Amino acid sequence: MTLALDQTRANARADHAGIRRWLWIVAGLVFLMVMVGGATRLTGSGLSITEWKPITGAMPPLSADAWAEEFGKYRASPQYQLLNEGMSLGQFQFIYWWEWGHRQLGRFIGLIYLAGFLVVALRRLLPARQTATLFGMGLLLGLQGTIGWIMVASGLQPGMVAVAPVKLTLHLTFAGLFFASVVAFATTLTPLRRIEPVRGRGAAWLLLLLLFVQIALGGLVAGSKAGFTFNSWPLMDGALVPPGSQLFARTPFWENFVDNVALVQFNHRIGAYILFAVALWNVLRLRRAAPGSGSARRSTAIAGLVLAQSALGVVTLLLVVPLWAGLAHQALGFAVLAMGVVHVTRTEQASRG
Structure with missing residues (x-):
C-alpha cells in the first residue's frame, strides 16, 4: 500500500x-x-x-x-x-x-x-x-x-x-x-512529502487575510507618500497614538483613511503589530500542539519573516524611504505573502487527506 x-x-x-x-x-x-x-x-x-x-x-x-x-x-x-x-x-x-x-x-x-x-x-x-x-x-x-x-x-x-x-x-x-x-x-x-496532522487551518487563513490587509495599507502609504512624514518610531510626532484631531482632520470622515498621511501611516503601523502578534500566537500554538510538523515549521518561518519585514519597515521610515529600502520592504512583503499562501495551501491539502 x-x-x-x-x-x-x-x-x-x-x-x-x-x-x-x-x-x-x-x-x-x-x-x-x-x-x-x-x-x-x-x-x-x-x-x-x-x-x-x-x-x-x-x-x-x-x-x-x-x-x-x-x-x-x-x-x-x-x-x-x-x-x-x-x-x-x-x-x-x-x-x-x-x-x-x-x-x-x-x-x-x-x-x-x-x-x-x-x-x-x-x-x-x-x-x-x-x-x-x-x-x-x-x-x-x-x-x-x-x-x-x-x-x-x-x-x-x-x-x-x-x-x-x-x-x-x-x-x-x-x-x-x-x-x-x-x-x-x-x-x-x-x-505532500508526508502526511501531517491538520492544525491551525483557521489561523492560516487569518494570517493570509491580515497579510493582504497589510499590503493594501502599505499601498495607501505609498500612494499618499505617508512614509515621508512622521519619520520616527515607535512614536509619531512625539506620541504613541496621535490625537484624534490629527488622525481625523479631513472631511468627509472616510477621506482620512485614504489621504490623511497621519491616519494612513498609523493604520499601517497598527496592522504590522497585529500581524506579528497573530503570527507569534500561531507559532506558540502549533509548536505545542504539533511540534516538528510542517505546519509548525512554516508558521515559525512566517513569524520570522514578519518580524524582519516589520524591522525593515521601521528602517525605511527612519531613513525617509530611500530607493533601496523601499524596494527591499516591498520585496520582503511579497516574500511573506508567498509563504503565507504556501502555508494555507499545505494546510488545506492536509485537511483533505
Whole structure:
C-alpha cells in the first residue's frame, strides 16, 4: 500500500513538473514586476507615458522626432506643469525608460502566461476544473493590467501630480491576488512529502487575510507618500497614538483613511503589530500542539519573516524611504505573502487527506 502511494505521488510529480516550472517562472516574473513597479513609483516615472497602447506602445521612441513627440505629450500633463517644469529631455528619458520597462515586463508576463495556458488547455494536461481555474487567473491578470492604466489615468487629471492612492492600492492588491493564485496553484500541484496532522487551518487563513490587509495599507502609504512624514518610531510626532484631531482632520470622515498621511501611516503601523502578534500566537500554538510538523515549521518561518519585514519597515521610515529600502520592504512583503499562501495551501491539502 505504501509503495503504491509513493509511486502515485512520484507519477504526479513527474506529470506536473513542467506546469509547476511554468507557474513558478510566472510567479518570479510577477515578483520582479512588483519591484520594477516600486522603482517606477519611487523615481516618479509612472506618469511619463501618457497613453495606453497595448500593442503599438511596445515600441519605444527610435528617433529624435519621436522623442520630441513623446516629450511634448508629457509636457502637456499636469505633473510636468505643476512639478517638473523645466525638465530636460535627458531627465524625461530616464523616467520614460522606467515606465516603458514596467509596461514591457507586464506584456511579457501576459505572453508567458498565455503560452503556458494554451499548452495546458490544448494538450489537456489538467482536469477541466483546474484548466478553468487557470483561465480565471488569466482574466485576473488582464484585469490587473487594466487597473494599472486606470491608475495612471487618475494621475493625468487636471491638478494631479501623482496617481490616486486608492487606485494605486487596487493595482498593488490585485498584483498580490494574482501572485498568490499562481503560488497556490503551483503548490497544489506539488504532492505532500508526508502526511501531517491538520492544525491551525483557521489561523492560516487569518494570517493570509491580515497579510493582504497589510499590503493594501502599505499601498495607501505609498500612494499618499505617508512614509515621508512622521519619520520616527515607535512614536509619531512625539506620541504613541496621535490625537484624534490629527488622525481625523479631513472631511468627509472616510477621506482620512485614504489621504490623511497621519491616519494612513498609523493604520499601517497598527496592522504590522497585529500581524506579528497573530503570527507569534500561531507559532506558540502549533509548536505545542504539533511540534516538528510542517505546519509548525512554516508558521515559525512566517513569524520570522514578519518580524524582519516589520524591522525593515521601521528602517525605511527612519531613513525617509530611500530607493533601496523601499524596494527591499516591498520585496520582503511579497516574500511573506508567498509563504503565507504556501502555508494555507499545505494546510488545506492536509485537511483533505
